[in-house]
Amino acid sequence: MEIVDVEKKINEELMSYFRGMKDGFVQVGDKKWFYPKKYRQLAEAFKGFEVRSDDIWITGYPRSGTTLTEEIAWLLSHDLDFEEARNIGVNKRVWFLEGSLVINEKSMQELLSKSPGELSSYQSMLNTLDELKNQKGRRVIQTHLPFELLPKDLLKKGCKVIYICRNPKDVSVSHFHLQSSARLVNFCGNFPKYWEYFRNGNCMFGPYFEHVRQGYDKIGSKNFMFAFYEDFNKDRRAYISDLSHFLECPISEEQLEKLEEYMDIENFRKVARAPMKDKDNQPMSFIRNGKVGGWRNHFTEEMINDADEWIQMNIEKIAQKDGFVQVGERKWFYPCRVVAMEIVDVEQSLNNELLNHFKGEKDGYVQVGQKKWFLPVKYRKLAEEYKNFEVRSNDVWIMGYPRSGTTLTEEIVWLLCHNLDFEGVKTFRPRLFENSLVLNDKTVEEILQQCPDEEFSFTRKKETLKYLEQDKTRRVIKTHLPLELLPDDVIKKGCKIIYICRDPKDVSVSYFLLQSSLRHIKFSGDFEKYLQFFRNGNCLFGPHFEHVGQAYSRIGSKNFMFVFFEEFKKDLRAFVTKLAQFLEISLSEEQLKQMEDHLSLDNFSKKMNTLKDVKNQTVKFVRKGKVGGWREHYTEEMIKETDAWIEANKKRIGIKYPVQ
Structure with a gap:
């Protein structure tokens, strides 16, 4: 697959914002997968990685819920060993396949000159492939690489593969916070600038919707599961139960309760520590607030309109199997479990008459669904x-x-x-x-x-x-x-x-x-x-x-x-x-x-x-x-x-x- 340097002017601009990436970026293949230049020397190792038939692979675009899903999968496949899970970080039990890709050696040397005690943390990420090769027992492997860049026999060998997806607006906000705080990436810009890069596919592991499409197209394949982060947030118990059935790792009601409690966001945040420190020299956590809809605190009205148009355009390209539904004018992005309900404006002459009588409502009315629930037009923004x-x-x-x-x-x-x-x-x-x-x-x-x-x-x-x-x-x-x-x-x-x-x-x-x-x-x-x-x-x-x-x-x-x-x-x-x-x-x-x-x-x-x-x-x-x-x-x-x-x-x- 062809690997080309990002156009010089764009590359220089990106390096001025992503200051930890000191060697620039490349784009891979027809989809223009966006990676640090280091990908050139690692592509063959990733593609040729030896898969085992009992592997469990957790895949998805960054900040979509892969970390919490891999923790559940590891516990289910390791007899709910909570003691080991609490004592050994998830990053040492579930290895990040392309961990070495995101570490720029020049940035690492600069950081080690100030904090030499962190060498072991970086070495473990640089040696991920060797760690996985030597790992005994059933492996749970995390990756953000799209399917076409992963080993060809991933699904052929009978591995269990889970792809986790999340609302792209929440993903962009979460990724912005992580890449702004991580010293090895060191994004130095505001969120509107980050959103521009994210939307255009110029963030690591992008383009976002091409990534999702490759996971979505696998729905129906043997040993493959497509899941939504929103489902975890909505009902942890049901999410865990679904993973348990898929992985063929049955658990009792009592065990389910314990795992549900363990995976509470507040509890899990304490466990899911990153191996490195942030810009303030504090231990990083992979888990922020895990909130659905947190994007509202970062998007302006103009950005919302831009995002919704972009999302709708891509959903129409992808959603041939009813995996995504859209509600209302803004076409809110939902997992398929949420029932779409049409929201339509009240007929113009009736709307005018109503506005003439209900003088406190200045924007008009809508009717929702088959029952024609009568609500202010503001409901479009609040339905989700x-x-x-x-x-x-x-x-x-x-x-x-x-x-x-x-x-x-x-x-x-x-x-x-x-x-x-x-x-x-x-x-x-x-x-x-x-x-x-x-x-x-x-x-x-x-x-x-x-x-x-x-x-x-x-x-x-x-x-x-x-x-x-x-x-x-x-x-x-x-x-x-x-x-x-x-x-x-x-x-x-x-x-x-x-x-x-x-x-x-x-x-x-x-x-x-x-x-x-x-x-x-x-x-x-x-x-x-x-x-x-x-x-x-x-x-x-x-x-x-x-x-x-x-x-x-x-x-x-x-x-x-x-x-x-x-x-x-x-x-x-x-x-x-x-x-x-x-x-x-x-x-x-x-x-x-x-x-x-x-x-x-x-x-x-x-x-x-x-x-x-x-x-x-x-x-x-x-x-x-x-x-x-x-x-x-x-x-x-x-x-x-x-x-x-x-x-x-x-x-x-x-x-x-x-x-x-």
Whole structure:
């Protein structure tokens, strides 16, 4: 395969940024694989490396999850020897095939002149091929070389080969941090410059998508597995279990639990030390924060658009086997396990009418999926983040269409899960998972111009997901999103889910009054107009009966509870007791009495009235909580039309509401 020097001008520029690479770079073959010039003298050794039939090869572009995958594979294939894993670094148990390639001798000599004690660390990387040749027992080998540069008999000899892939935006950020801190690479530039090189294939082991394609094309081959880093982050247990089956290394439930705990990112970071030190002369860790979506802290809006266009173009070239899916205008990059759901703009004339009435929403609306979930256009940017939110198995999720009783249910559940901490419940906590979705940025900016002292309050609401990620206690999460737009793990991980439902006529009135008063929604119209939007599914989080029906169909499922607001109104004590039993929490008579006092509507409404209305007055977020209050707003004609709508949908989904 032809090896050519990178064009002189580009080479000089690259060397001025990658200061540890003092000999320049080459490009290899038609794909223009990008490597240090040293590759010329090592190519034959890599291609001719002697493969053993019981080898396990962990492959993938750098920073895609190869290190954590190789640790799991090593432990599975070595009888879960945690003691050896903790005492001997992963780099000494799983050898990096091309370790010598990334070490520039001139840079190494400069570093050794200052730190001669590090010689052994460099020698071990320079001698990787010899170490592997002499290694006894089953070998686990890591490589970032693409398949066409690896030994030809890699798959022919029966080796187990795992290719690990990750969102390229997260890869680029992680690789930037590593190559900026590693003294042997010593990248001296900002992230936008690094992204330019990464995107153009001028980072070591690039081009990225050519690399992924060569792994992706092997799907279906015997003894080959294509995995996503996002799957590990989403469900470690399932990821480990999949590797165990693929490697034919069965483990018990108890062993699976131990390995899952060991592979917690915080634990593994302590073990996965690099053999060298960083620019600050501190021991390096191969593992940073391992976060999915961390790229958002580095990409500007312009870079996001550029990246999404580049990703989409390459996905279209690669994805012939449904391995990647795209969601929405920006074509977010997903593993195939995430179900694509079309996001389309609401029809123009309807959108204009809605914007004319809901004056706080200045960007318009979209409809999502077959159910046509009705959400602000901002959902396009947030869909990925919501769907891939990291769920914990002990989370409790409070769900329901807005104004159905989710707020009081969340209050009850939070107290039950936190030992009836009546003082703690008064402290701030963001009450809605999708807070940032319902806050239009332009409207918030207008509000802050008039009320700058409220900036902190709005900022906290926008950062709800960050707050939830940092919450170390048992999380109680309220959401109005329907089940299919929430993380799959809410169900898979065994979270407790409570769905609260309410008479849709009471819901419509309560929602109308709230959305008419809230500054960031600012509905301007009469109730008749609002009811029209509500029944047609054109109010936030609608259509109402699709929302209810999706939850109602899960009645009888493990860890799922469906309750009615009317039950709370009828017998508060019985309602609290029912929730406590579902959560497997015992309450004494005295505690029940305390809960009843705390949750009386007079007490609770005072506590919850913290929002401001269009006149900058306090909003009654919890109003009367009255059953049947809709009668004060409905005309006879509205009753007739709405009853017909309700009856048709009740028959369709099979729901029976409590008799009022």
